[in-house]
Amino acid sequence: MEYDLLKIEYVKALKLSGFKTDIQVHITVKLKEAIDAQNLQVKLVSNPKGFNQIDKRWVDKYVEMWNIPVDISTILKRYTGEIKPNILAPKDKRRMFANEFSEKEQSDILLWLNNNQSFIVSDILKGRGQFAAEWMLVTQKTKSDSIWILKPMNFCLNYFGNGIVEMTERGNFKIGKITMQRKGGDGGRNTANMLQYKLNPAELFDIE
Template sequence: MARQSGSEIAKRGFQSEKDIVTKFNKWKDDDDCKQWLKRMGYKLNEIKSVQSRTIRNNKTDIQVKISRTDNGNIDTHNIQVKSLSNSRGFNQVDKRWIDTYQDMWNIPDDTTQLLKYYTGEIKPFTADVDKNRMYLDEFTSEQQENILNFFKENKIWIICDLLRGRGSYSAEWILVVQKTDRIRWILQPINKVINYYSKGDVFITPKGNLKIGRISMQRKGGDNGKKSANMLQFKINPAKLFEI
């Protein structure tokens, strides 16, 4: 497992994705980047050049193009970056309106409606619950089973969308940078990440939210009362990737 901590990573800093792009572009003089390239399966003496850039509004934060001396090919790698400031570091991996998820995952209309009650996009249908939204454990047993069955039946598909995404900018790697007392990083291939967060059942938590393997689903909340508080979000603890 490739990981690094200490003076080199602290000295150069990881303030933003742009800093990581700079490290890739100056790979010959950057010990951290040399470790990343080795982790990605390269022999340093077979690399002709490395070019990287930031990508916006996709699962991929950084795209790296590597030109090889052994065969003349240019390999493209998409990397998602997660920056943590504490040991738990829960991090949002996806956030959208319920209707968007319905289109993506073919969520049945009745399940979609329940999820909108959950986020508060539709106001509660009973008087004895929070005025802004409902929790999953406030639905009837049949309604709860409806939601659970959908996420159980589509679990892997959903988790792949949440972590890797789709299309030309789907992520192939996740780079986690943790900045606590000391700074450390871990670079993991996306299939290994998906496998890790897929482990575990789909169930309703004691707080009335949903757990999908090791991924948490909840209402976004916050936003000073704006409508965007009623979006659905999914969160992980990327710090766990240091343990696998």
């Protein structure tokens, strides 16, 4: 964070919940009246290929956040399973995969994702308001050691979110290095029909 360690008088970390910021660090600098506050998002990874959920909500929550039009929200709800498939013989009777939508629907959803890419990436990674995350701290434990890396959130927004928007071979959507998919799991509970976003924070270890 580019502080002069010799000038730091006191550091206190506060754990938060319900925000993109997991830890808020208060830094008291000698001869400085104000206390700096830095918001950190913490990602714990167990292996180099471990994917990490960065956001999950019901589609209607995203509709409120991003003013998603009805035709796009309907596609997303069929994708997650809130609305059952409207095609014959879907691969999964509970939901539809990206490549099972009509060509027009595929074009519409990809266009909408492209047009709103920056808003989506910022909200699911950084968040908004007083507790928006300013840094990403990634830690990984191995049998013999533990490593960590700290990157500014603006760097992470560009690294993870600035790629192309596309459909994957498995029938999901990707926004740069971020995967958008049906949550699934949850023992068959209806929360499996939520929309989630995932990425691999361990990739930051490979950046020089």
